Amino acid sequence: MKVGLFIPCYVDQFYPQVAIATLELLEKHGCEVHFPKNQTCCGQPMANSGFEHLTHGCNDLFVKNFTGYDYIVCPSGSCTMHIKEHLGVPQLAAQCYELTEFMTDVLHVNDLKVRFPYRVGLHQSCHGQRGLKIAQMSELNAPPFSKVEQLLSQVEGLELVTLDRKDECCGFGGTFCVSEEALSVRMGQDRVYDHVRNGTQVLTAGDMSCLMHMEGIIRREKLPIKVMHLAEILNGAKVGVTEPVA
Template identity: 65%
Template sequence: MKVGLFIPCYIDQFYPQVGIATLQLLEKLGCEVGYPSGQTCCGQPMANSGYEHLTDGCNRLFTDNFKSYDYIVAPSGSCVLHIKDHLHVADNETAATHIRQNIYELSEFLTDVLQVKSLRARFPHKVGVHQSCHGQRGLHVSQMTELVGPAFSKPLQLLNMVDGLELIELSRKDECCGFGGTFCVFEEAVSVKMGKDRVADHVHHGAEYITGNDVSCLMHLEGILRRQQSPVKVLHLAEILNNE
């Protein structure tokens, strides 16, 4: 299968190691991965701010870059959900539809498409998992605790394959971290308090690392940890799954 690697703006600019880990992991698992060098923003920041009508250029460029791939994979639930819900190109809707139907966040691609059963990964640390809202409530990569139904989590399913990794239990498993895209700008005080609460839950239960599948949320939590001078570190899911 031909897999197009979609790397969102903030990963490209601030966390390039997450993109590299994603590429290496997909190649280890036998994927033929391409990286369209012309890719830029998917348009989510504009849409979140009420300017979706200005994202036509982003939609066209994204479609042109990824229309030839069987699957598109990104280490970001929020950007993937934006594309799934909002990518439309009036005169190239067939290609846009193909992309919407075949774009995946990394953990759901590994579990649902590749159906990974084992990984050559080792990470001997206590790890807490932050379930990001877009991935959980939009992409359904894990069950929401407020719903009555069988518990599942695709990130946890993968992390349980990592040798030496100890998953910690949290008091509030799927609480929002407060990042919320532009919410953290317009409601700074509320956002910070939510982030502090999320960090405190991990710290209280002995986490050495916090991981997740959305770098935007992890960036928010990392900023709080640094200001608290905490020894707890933040790593994206791909970095742990790729660690040997």
């Protein structure tokens, strides 16, 4: 299985450990992973700001970089959804998967063989949940499901924290956090303090952009919560967090 590894530009610049964890995780589960070195931004920030007509260069480069693979895998729901909804190349859109949906729907992973003995709070990012349908929305009268929780349940020692409101937006929203800074921060505080109230030790999500937003609040307010991408936990990362779960 030949996989093209699609790494969001902000992950490449600020969170390379997430890219490395994604690479290692895919290789552990039998994928032949390739990383096109001249990939750049997918164009999502421009499209989100109303300038999709300026993304043609990003689109052309993405097609050039990722044509020829069996699958394209990305550790970001928002960037994945942008490619699937806005690239305009049906074949590549069908081949593009967010990491956790790829692991559940294509690789059918059912035994991760990793241990992470901490209380983990899961943030359900909007693009993954409502766009890619990775988890059911709580406002619907429908059977619940979560592909992310399906994977986390395989991690030995992990205790998934029950939140008061488990699928509200964190307020990041890409360029929304710039244009509506005060509202974005307040929404982020609401999400973070839900985790604080319920004893989260490690806050995780499938979108590092959401985690970046909430980590800024956690650091500024000196809260005792560690932030990690799902790929790091599923890959068996080691982390120094106090009071591990017995």
